[in-house]
Amino acid sequence: MADEIKQEPPAKLKVTIDNVTVEVEPGTTILQAARMVGGDVAPPAMCFYTPLKGSGGKCRTCLVEVSKGSEKDPRPMPKLVASCRTGGMDGMEVKNITSDRVIGARNGVGEFLLINHPLDCPVCDQAGECDLQDLSYNNGTSASRYEFKKRIFKKHDLGEYIQLHMTRCILCYRCVFTADQVTGKRQHGVLDRGDHSEIATYIEKSLNNDFIGNVIDVCPVGALTDKTFRFKSRVWFTKPVDAHRHCDKCCGKVTLWNRGNEVFRVTTRKDQWGEVQSFDGKTGWICNECRFDKKDVNDWVIEGLTTIPRHSVKGANKYKVLDVPKETIGEVMQRKPKLLMDIHSVSDVNSPLIDLSKIEGPATSDVFNKAKALEDKLVEEKKET
Amino acid sequence: MSLQLTNRAKPIDRRPMSAFERLYFWNIFKGMAITLKHFFSKKVTVSYPEETRPFSKVFRGLHILNRDEEGRERCTACGLCAVACPAEAITMEAAERKEGEEHLYREEKYAARYEINMLRCIFCGYCEEACPKDAIYLSQTFTPANYQRKGFIYKKEDMLIPNPVTDKEAYEKALGTIKPKSEKI
Numbered sequence: 001m002a003d004e005i006k007q008e009p010p011a012k013l014k015v016t017i018d019n020v021t022v023e024v025e026p027g028t029t030i031l032q033a034a035r036m037v038g039g040d041v042a043p044p045a046m047c048f049y050t051p052l053k054g055s056g057g058k059c060r061t062c063l064v065e066v067s068k069g070s071e072k073d074p075r076p077m078p079k080l081v082a083s084c085r086t087g088g089m090d091g092m093e094v095k096n097i098t099s100d101r102v103i104g105a106r107n108g109v110g111e112f113l114l115i116n117h118p119l120d121c122p123v124c125d126q127a128g129e130c131d132l133q134d135l136s137y138n139n140g141t142s143a144s145r146y147e148f149k150k151r152i153f154k155k156h157d158l159g160e161y162i163q164l165h166m167t168r169c170i171l172c173y174r175c176v177f178t179a180d181q182v183t184g185k186r187q188h189g190v191l192d193r194g195d196h197s198e199i200a201t202y203i204e205k206s207l208n209n210d211f212i213g214n215v216i217d218v219c220p221v222g223a224l225t226d227k228t229f230r231f232k233s234r235v236w237f238t239k240p241v242d243a244h245r246h247c248d249k250c251c252g253k254v255t256l257w258n259r260g261n262e263v264f265r266v267t268t269r270k271d272q273w274g275e276v277q278s279f280d281g282k283t284g285w286i287c288n289e290c291r292f293d294k295k296d297v298n299d300w301v302i303e304g305l306t307t308i309p310r311h312s313v314k315g316a317n318k319y320k321v322l323d324v325p326k327e328t329i330g331e332v333m334q335r336k337p338k339l340l341m342d343i344h345s346v347s348d349v350n351s352p353l354i355d356l357s358k359i360e361g362p363a364t365s366d367v368f369n370k371a372k373a374l375e376d377k378l379v380e381e382k383k384e385t
Numbered sequence: 386m387s388l389q390l391t392n393r394a395k396p397i398d399r400r401p402m403s404a405f406e407r408l409y410f411w412n413i414f415k416g417m418a419i420t421l422k423h424f425f426s427k428k429v430t431v432s433y434p435e436e437t438r439p440f441s442k443v444f445r446g447l448h449i450l451n452r453d454e455e456g457r458e459r460c461t462a463c464g465l466c467a468v469a470c471p472a473e474a475i476t477m478e479a480a481e482r483k484e485g486e487e488h489l490y491r492e493e494k495y496a497a498r499y500e501i502n503m504l505r506c507i508f509c510g511y512c513e514e515a516c517p518k519d520a521i522y523l524s525q526t527f528t529p530a531n532y533q534r535k536g537f538i539y540k541k542e543d544m545l546i547p548n549p550v551t552d553k554e555a556y557e558k559a560l561g562t563i564k565p566k567s568e569k570i
Contacts, residue, residue: 231480237467237468340534349476349477349478350478362480
């Protein structure tokens with residue numbers, strides 16, 4: 001068909017989203033056009049992920065209303081369309097936050113996604129950077145109307161690096177696309193269908209592809225989390241810094257999540273939409289070695305603090321510029337200031353005897369009891385001498 | 386004539402005192418009468434610590450960490466109290482519950498370390514408000530005075546309430562003497 005008409009498309013298409021007009025390349029989806037406008041106009045996306053081919057169209061959170069199809073065919077589209085899978089047309093008019101239908105539909109989608117979600121955010125490691133949390137805060141009610149039992153699954157072990165919580169999964173298929181496109185050999189996918197569908201490895205195979213760790217970063221919820229970071233800290237207590245190292249397998253450009261000088265977690269660098277950044281035209285996926293094994297600051301070259309959006313909890317209680325007043329005691333009194341109390345001599349938290357970042361997997365009572373025994377021994381030795 | 390600012394100014398009698406007035410007898414009697422009156426009036430002080438003043442219903446004092454009715458720790462180390470704390474007084478470290486520890490901790494994750502620096506705490510109660518697990522409450526007690534600063538770093542053991550299952554006596558005692566009154570609004 002397209003060959004018969006053979007008409008040169010205009011170089012740029014004019015798409016109007018929420019009364020803001022942008023000029024986009026042909027083939028750009030409504031979602032991408034809306035992201036060019038930015039701010040509240042960009043619809044939320046739970047399953048669409050720009051670097052992954054074929055992603056999108058599953059979660060329905062990015063639904064928008066098309067009030068004018070195009071310049072040539074100005075009829076509105078009868079139903080709400082998924083903006084991540086719908087291409088922009090010249091003269092198209094789209095309503096996102098200006099349409100009550102869209103807001104209503106999105107609230108409904110949010111409620112549906114939360115039906116089977118366990119809402120264990122206080123335990124979940126994704127809390128603070130979870131797309132589903134953001135969605136339900138923006139488009140959700142404070143209480144659930146669902147009064148039946150939530151679905152549960154048999155536990156699957158995905159190896160030593162990745163923790164799977166199937167109950168939290170919203171079936172966005174991002175991890176499946178990642179496993180398919182980024183790693184050489186796909187070992188996990190979605191089994192069964194309907195309410196029973198679950199991510200799993202086929203015949204309980206553990207995942208040992210070099211790039212499989214990226215499924216953690218693409219997961220919009222806490223279904224796939226980093227086992228080496230599990231329960232060690234909350235996301236917003238760690239300080240994100242950009243760092244890089246020379247790596248043969250990947251780009252080596254990452255974000256480190258530190259507490260002091262301990263590297264608690266390594267992730268890919270993400271842009272403002274929560275997607276992996278690209279470097280020199282290549283998506284910045286990182287390999288398992290960089291992600292799970294390089295938990296020492298000396299492995300990395302620190303570039304500087306990651307910029308965190310002002311509204312995000314991840315920026316809470318972090319000070320970019322430490323404005324330390326000049327200490328004048330030494331000048332005036334000819335001595336060092338007297339410390340009334342060194343907090344580390346009293347506090348058990350962040351003990352120098354245990355390096356949480358170096359422990360594989362989550363810390364348990366064993367780790368803390370061992371540290372306690374060590375501390376007691378040190379105190380006794382001090383008393384004897 | 387000075388400037389008059391209000392109408393409350395009283396004219397002062399500056400005449401020299403008479404011989405009777407110079408005895409001061411009447412004025413001394415007046416003063417002693419006031420003293421005597423206070424002997425019989427209600428005292429404003431209480432003999433603390435034998436007696437204590439009643440606190441307001443919304444008094445926010447020393448923190449406690451709650452257990453559920455089965456005696457398991459409620460705190461799951463979600464960090465919401467610490468991020469809500471305006472004084473940055475709360476720190477914690479989480480651990481994963483092992484098999485066989487289900488009777489100790491309510492959730493899969495628990496606070497292995499939980500500390501509040503009472504020197505920093507301003508008793509605003511935001512931690513109590515933020516807690517999604519009913520784990521932290523501000524009680525009707527003051528933080529006791531201490532000669533040393535290190536006595537103000539309260540650890541998890543210092544704040545946990547007695548276990549209602551294994552230590553019933555201490556639990557009953559810790560409930561306090563204040564009887565819950567019927568709600569009146």
